[in-house]
Amino acid sequence: MEAQRNINVNLAERGDRIEDLHLDRVVASQPEIGPTPPDGGYGWLIVFSAAMYHITVPTVLSLYGLIILKAIREEDHDEGEVLKLWDMDIALVPVIMVIIRLLLESWCRAMVKIFNMPRFIALSGLCLTVAGVLLSSYSTNAYSNDHIVNIFSGIFAGIGCALTGQQTDIIITHYFREKLTMAQRIVRMAPSVGNCLVPILVGYLCTMYTGDVVVMIYGAIMMQNCLFLAAYTRPLYIEKVIRTTYNMLRDAAEDEDEVIFSNQRQTETQNQVQTNPTEATTDPAHDDDNTDVVVFKSRKDAKEILDPSVELRENRSSQEARFSSDFSTMFTDAPANRFSSDFGALDVNSYSRISGYRELTSIEQEVPNPQPLYRETTINAPQNSLIFSAEVTPGTARRTASLKKNFITVVNMLQDLNFYLYTLLHLCTTFSILVLGVVFPPLIWEQNPSMNIWSVSTLIAVAHGAALCFIMLCVVLPKSINQKARLCAAFCACGALGFYGITLTEQNKSFLVVWCMFASFSTAASNILEQPLYNSTLNEFDTTATMTTANVVVAVSIMIWSLAYNYEYRTCFFIASLLQISTACVFLASSFRRRRQ
Structure with missing residues (x-):
């Protein structure tokens, strides 16, 4: 009797398991797995x-x-x-x-x-x-x-x-x-x-x-x-099962707050800052952009959350002019700021005065035909010539893939x-x-x-x-x-x-x-x-x-x-x-x- 009872219990559990695995309850991105006609x-x-x-x-x-x-x-x-x-x-x-x-x-x-x-x-x-x-x-x-x-x-x-x-x-x-x-x-x-x-x-x-x-x-x-x-x-199963299930999943994803980190080493950095804050203060600022993390809690009342080490680095570097917009010293004897972008007085057909890594755009001067905001550098360009990158737009990429x-x-x-x-x-x-x-x-x-x-x-x-x-x-x-x-x-x-x-x-x-x-x-x-x-x-x-x-x-x-x-x-x-x-x-x-x- 005990063996028969165990068999009945196992069959019942197996039946529940099979019913739970019915394809009508499976939502997938592939058409082979989905509601059964x-x-x-x-x-x-x-x-x-x-x-x-x-x-x-x-x-x-x-x-x-x-x-x-x-x-x-x-x-x-x-x-x-x-x-x-x-x-x-x-x-x-x-x-x-x-x-x-x-x-x-x-x-x-x-x-x-x-x-x-x-x-x-x-x-x-x-x-x-x-x-x-x-x-x-x-x-x-x-x-x-x-x-x-x-x-x-x-x-x-x-x-x-x-x-x-x-x-x-x-x-x-x-x-x-x-x-x-x-x-x-x-x-x-x-x-x-x-x-x-x-x-x-x-x-x-x-x-x-x-x-x-x-x-x-x-x-x-x-x-x-x-x-x-x-x-x-x-069919009703298309109207009720697929649409309702996907709507529920979408609503659930919108309500929950998501925290996404761009680097696994972020956790290690947090631990180091919490255990030894002085060491983190004396340590030079990390220039590796892989550890930069910007996290938004939700779509409503979005607030930027910075990692303590990143916030410390930003506060320290705020006193320095990392991205200078002073365009007066661009053509002086002083070393030029590598992020400067004053090219108002520059002839676009002459590149003999350009050396090193420099941008080719001025966005602060009012000119009849303004230059694009960003263009490729001319560090490796032939003399008196201009080189542009062959940028592929998303529409061109889609058309190429379709062809x-x-x-x-x-x-x-x-x-x-x-x-x-x-x-x-x-x-x-x-x-x-x-x-x-x-x-x-x-x-x-x-x-x-x-x-x-x-x-x-x-x-x-x-x-x-x-x-x-x-x-x-x-x-x-x-x-x-x-x-x-x-x-x-x-x-x-x-x-x-x-x-x-x-x-x-x-x-x-x-x-x-x-x-x-x-x-x-x-x-x-x-x-x-x-x-x-x-x-x-x-x-x-x-x-x-x-x-x-x-x-x-x-x-x-x-x-x-x-x-x-x-x-x-x-x-x-x-x-x-x-x-x-x-x-x-x-x-x-x-x-x-x-x-x-």
Whole structure:
């Protein structure tokens, strides 16, 4: 019984000790040690709100694909005519939206971190996106093409998507740590759900209303996301634990009086003065500045406290003119005071009269252009010349350190294999999503002119729904999938097969569904695998540099592709298949090389 009681006491003490060492009670300057996110609770509401946003907003590409199809059908086309990308000017909206979103993601991420207002930034981005979509309703048919309207529509929508998307990515990391991977995968899988629902909704609206009305209705549907984005708020542990704890520490530091000594020998000096005051009096004054101590008790009613030996030395030397300001004997035969600073009658271009250590400033004479208060001596200066020290200001030092840090980051990034893998996968995934959303609906109608808009939208929904059954498996896969290069190569090879199969199939609807299923599954799985490659960089600064550079490369590539030529619809899918097979080969080759984890 006694042993059992001791065990219970030890367990209780151990439990108290563990509870006291809980990270919520630790305040540190490093982010690795600090309050623990709840990994659930209100965070799941954040994930649900983010998923609802990604169901309706990123799938706006499918909206414009069906609107382009509706505009093509309303315009007279000859049988067998080959359709091209820029036949409808409204195709500018989704292309510019993707480009602007890529270019502004890094700036929006910095803005999100600086302002720390999740609800305001998320709702602002949503309003900009809805404004861009509503503005594009003025150019929905073949007879009202307006380049200016479409360009500004794409810009507004791209800015809004970048703001809300980056706010969503950051706020999820505030609520999850252990389950962060699963939460991110759920959010990234949401667009696949939207690809199943949005085509059915838009296809039905297109059979009932004109193109401009359909776009305005969908904009109103997107605006309902404000009910979900209003749930974005900072976690309570950030508000109560971190801020309260640091405020308490700061207040405590301000109230306590601090005594700081500049030299450990100060204690020895005090003891010597107290034990033998006469010896300290007869002893010559100490000229060592290391023993000078000036201590202030507190910020309020500050009073200078001098060490007895220092006070004795100051009283003794007060009778001597240590810092003379008599400037009359500077150029006499008498030895000059080495601390004198009368240079009113001195020609600054002539230094033959200066000898030894002297200052070069006069602050007591009124001259039109006064000299600086202090300048370097000319003891070692060449004759008839002036030497100034290369003083570095704090601002210059910070800028120099920032440039060095940026240079080191760029060098490390360019030497990292993960950067190239992430950039290539990002380009392949973004281009594939753009082509599959915007170009696929009119291509189906081109290959099957007998189909109407409702049948085309149904075929697209069925294909994406079949792919969703496989995409859901990516959520439950373990974290070890993150670093499997061969698995990513298999997904890209599957996508290459799907995109190339779409270019070959003409009138067989079943094969179109199968090929679209492969293409949709590949793009969604690759989008999920982008996150581990993005997180595999060294630190936050390297992560930002990697994301910025990769986004710029992808945006410039898509811009060059869109401006280079007016491609046929099949050519777009053929280019996507080439990108997929190239990415698969690169990832397969990298799997045989040891990469930095």
